[in-house]
Protein backbone atom coordinates (compact mmCIF):
# COMPACT_ATOMS: atom_id res chain seq x y z
CA UNK A 1 0.00 0.00 0.00
CA UNK A 2 1.03 3.58 -0.64
CA UNK A 3 1.74 5.02 2.78
CA UNK A 4 1.81 8.70 2.07
CA UNK A 5 -0.32 11.22 0.23
CA UNK A 6 0.09 14.70 -1.18
CA UNK A 7 2.50 17.12 0.37
CA UNK A 8 4.65 14.69 2.33
CA UNK A 9 8.18 15.20 0.99
CA UNK A 10 10.02 11.93 0.59
CA UNK A 11 6.87 9.85 1.05
CA UNK A 12 6.17 6.73 -1.00
CA UNK A 13 4.22 7.85 -4.06
CA UNK A 14 3.20 6.72 -7.52
CA UNK A 15 3.56 8.70 -10.73
CA UNK A 16 2.48 8.27 -14.32
CA UNK A 17 5.38 8.21 -16.79
CA UNK A 18 4.94 7.72 -20.54
CA UNK A 19 7.50 7.33 -23.29
CA UNK A 20 5.80 9.25 -26.09
CA UNK A 21 5.84 7.93 -29.64
CA UNK A 22 8.91 9.95 -30.60
CA UNK A 23 10.83 8.22 -27.78
CA UNK A 24 9.57 4.84 -28.99
CA UNK A 25 10.52 5.62 -32.61
CA UNK A 26 13.99 6.65 -31.47
CA UNK A 27 14.58 3.41 -29.57
CA UNK A 28 14.89 5.11 -26.18
CA UNK A 29 12.41 2.96 -24.22
CA UNK A 30 15.07 0.88 -22.47
CA UNK A 31 17.24 3.94 -21.78
CA UNK A 32 14.30 5.68 -20.09
CA UNK A 33 13.14 2.65 -18.14
CA UNK A 34 16.74 2.02 -17.12
CA UNK A 35 17.14 5.45 -15.59
CA UNK A 36 14.12 5.01 -13.31
CA UNK A 37 15.08 1.42 -12.54
CA UNK A 38 18.71 2.19 -11.68
CA UNK A 39 17.63 5.07 -9.43
CA UNK A 40 15.76 2.49 -7.36
CA UNK A 41 12.16 3.15 -8.37
CA UNK A 42 9.70 0.29 -8.78
CA UNK A 43 7.76 -0.40 -11.99
CA UNK A 44 4.20 -1.26 -10.90
CA UNK A 45 2.43 -1.00 -14.29
CA UNK A 46 3.42 -0.89 -17.97
CA UNK A 47 1.67 -1.21 -21.32
CA UNK A 48 2.05 -0.25 -24.96
CA UNK A 49 -0.97 1.74 -26.14
CA UNK A 50 -2.22 4.14 -28.80
CA UNK A 51 -4.44 6.44 -26.74
CA UNK A 52 -7.98 7.23 -27.89
CA UNK A 53 -8.79 10.85 -28.60
CA UNK A 54 -10.82 11.25 -25.36
CA UNK A 55 -7.93 9.87 -23.31
CA UNK A 56 -5.36 12.11 -25.00
CA UNK A 57 -7.62 15.16 -24.61
CA UNK A 58 -8.25 14.42 -20.94
CA UNK A 59 -4.56 13.73 -20.35
CA UNK A 60 -3.64 17.17 -21.73
CA UNK A 61 -6.86 18.81 -20.49
CA UNK A 62 -4.96 21.61 -18.72
CA UNK A 63 -3.61 22.68 -22.14
CA UNK A 64 -6.98 22.73 -23.94
CA UNK A 65 -6.81 26.50 -24.59
CA UNK A 66 -3.26 26.44 -25.96
CA UNK A 67 -2.67 26.86 -29.74
CA UNK A 68 -0.72 23.58 -29.98
CA UNK A 69 -3.40 21.50 -28.23
CA UNK A 70 -5.07 20.01 -31.32
CA UNK A 71 -1.73 19.21 -32.93
CA UNK A 72 -0.54 17.58 -29.72
CA UNK A 73 -3.64 15.38 -29.48
CA UNK A 74 -3.49 14.54 -33.21
CA UNK A 75 0.14 13.52 -32.74
CA UNK A 76 -0.41 11.40 -29.61
CA UNK A 77 -3.35 9.56 -31.21
CA UNK A 78 -1.74 9.19 -34.67
CA UNK A 79 -0.69 5.58 -34.16
CA UNK A 80 2.63 6.21 -35.90
CA UNK A 81 4.02 4.40 -32.87
CA UNK A 82 2.48 3.41 -29.54
CA UNK A 83 3.06 5.20 -26.26
CA UNK A 84 4.69 3.20 -23.44
CA UNK A 85 2.53 4.02 -20.42
CA UNK A 86 3.94 3.25 -16.97
CA UNK A 87 3.39 3.71 -13.27
CA UNK A 88 6.50 4.07 -11.13
CA UNK A 89 6.51 3.90 -7.33
CA UNK A 90 8.92 5.06 -4.65
CA UNK A 91 10.02 7.85 -2.33
CA UNK A 92 9.20 11.31 -3.75
CA UNK A 93 8.84 9.74 -7.23
CA UNK A 94 6.53 12.49 -8.56
CA UNK A 95 9.00 15.33 -8.00
CA UNK A 96 12.12 13.24 -8.62
CA UNK A 97 10.57 11.90 -11.83
CA UNK A 98 10.19 15.45 -13.11
CA UNK A 99 13.87 16.09 -12.28
CA UNK A 100 14.97 12.89 -14.05
CA UNK A 101 12.92 13.97 -17.09
CA UNK A 102 14.07 17.62 -17.17
CA UNK A 103 12.41 20.85 -18.27
CA UNK A 104 9.58 20.82 -20.83
CA UNK A 105 11.64 22.82 -23.34
CA UNK A 106 14.75 20.78 -24.18
CA UNK A 107 16.75 24.00 -24.47
CA UNK A 108 16.09 24.58 -20.75
CA UNK A 109 16.60 20.93 -19.71
CA UNK A 110 19.82 20.22 -17.80
CA UNK A 111 22.38 17.84 -19.27
CA UNK A 112 22.00 14.62 -17.31
CA UNK A 113 18.21 14.78 -17.54
CA UNK A 114 16.41 12.68 -20.16
CA UNK A 115 15.25 15.68 -22.18
CA UNK A 116 18.61 17.40 -21.66
CA UNK A 117 20.50 14.40 -22.97
CA UNK A 118 18.29 13.25 -25.84
CA UNK A 119 16.00 16.00 -27.15
CA UNK A 120 16.04 19.32 -29.04
CA UNK A 121 12.47 20.63 -29.40
CA UNK A 122 9.38 20.82 -27.21
CA UNK A 123 7.21 18.97 -29.75
CA UNK A 124 9.62 16.00 -29.64
CA UNK A 125 10.56 15.87 -25.96
CA UNK A 126 9.97 12.07 -25.84
CA UNK A 127 8.57 11.62 -22.34
CA UNK A 128 5.72 12.63 -20.03
CA UNK A 129 5.73 12.71 -16.23
CA UNK A 130 2.99 13.78 -13.82
CA UNK A 131 3.65 17.20 -12.28
CA UNK A 132 1.78 16.85 -8.94
CA UNK A 133 0.08 14.33 -6.65
CA UNK A 134 -3.29 15.38 -8.09
CA UNK A 135 -2.22 14.95 -11.73
CA UNK A 136 -0.49 11.63 -10.91
CA UNK A 137 -3.67 10.27 -9.34
CA UNK A 138 -5.77 11.50 -12.28
CA UNK A 139 -3.39 10.23 -14.99
CA UNK A 140 -2.87 6.78 -13.43
CA UNK A 141 -6.66 6.37 -13.27
CA UNK A 142 -7.06 7.65 -16.83
CA UNK A 143 -4.53 5.30 -18.45
CA UNK A 144 -4.82 2.19 -16.24
CA UNK A 145 -7.50 -0.01 -14.76
CA UNK A 146 -6.82 -0.71 -11.06
CA UNK A 147 -6.02 -4.39 -11.73
CA UNK A 148 -3.28 -3.37 -14.19
CA UNK A 149 -1.30 -1.75 -11.37
CA UNK A 150 0.41 -4.45 -9.35
CA UNK A 151 1.56 -4.19 -5.71
CA UNK A 152 4.84 -5.96 -5.10
CA UNK A 153 7.94 -5.68 -2.93
CA UNK A 154 11.62 -5.59 -3.77
CA UNK A 155 13.37 -8.46 -1.98
CA UNK A 156 16.33 -6.10 -1.53
CA UNK A 157 14.28 -3.12 -0.36
CA UNK A 158 16.23 -2.72 2.89
CA UNK A 159 19.39 -2.18 0.79
CA UNK A 160 17.81 0.63 -1.23
CA UNK A 161 15.52 2.47 1.20
CA UNK A 162 16.53 2.96 4.85
CA UNK A 163 14.02 3.45 7.63
CA UNK A 164 15.49 6.77 8.74
Ligand code: GDP
Pocket residue numbers: 063068072103104122123124125127128129131
Ligand atom coordinates in the same frame (compact mmCIF):
# COMPACT_ATOMS: atom_id res chain seq x y z
P1 GDP B 1 5.41 18.72 -19.53
O1 GDP B 1 4.55 18.47 -18.31
O2 GDP B 1 6.84 19.02 -19.16
O3 GDP B 1 5.33 17.61 -20.55
O4 GDP B 1 4.88 20.07 -20.24
P2 GDP B 1 3.39 20.66 -20.39
O5 GDP B 1 2.43 19.96 -19.49
O6 GDP B 1 3.51 22.14 -20.29
O7 GDP B 1 3.06 20.34 -21.91
C1 GDP B 1 2.72 19.01 -22.28
C2 GDP B 1 3.37 18.69 -23.60
O8 GDP B 1 2.83 19.55 -24.60
C3 GDP B 1 4.88 18.94 -23.65
O9 GDP B 1 5.65 17.89 -23.14
C4 GDP B 1 5.10 19.11 -25.13
O10 GDP B 1 5.18 17.87 -25.80
C5 GDP B 1 3.83 19.83 -25.57
N1 GDP B 1 4.04 21.26 -25.59
C6 GDP B 1 4.14 22.11 -24.52
N2 GDP B 1 4.37 23.37 -24.93
C7 GDP B 1 4.42 23.31 -26.27
C8 GDP B 1 4.64 24.29 -27.29
O11 GDP B 1 4.83 25.49 -27.03
N3 GDP B 1 4.61 23.84 -28.58
C9 GDP B 1 4.40 22.54 -28.90
N4 GDP B 1 4.38 22.17 -30.18
N5 GDP B 1 4.21 21.60 -27.97
C10 GDP B 1 4.22 21.98 -26.69
Ligand code: MG
Pocket residue numbers: 129131
Ligand atom coordinates in the same frame (compact mmCIF):
# COMPACT_ATOMS: atom_id res chain seq x y z
MG1 MG C 1 2.52 18.54 -18.02
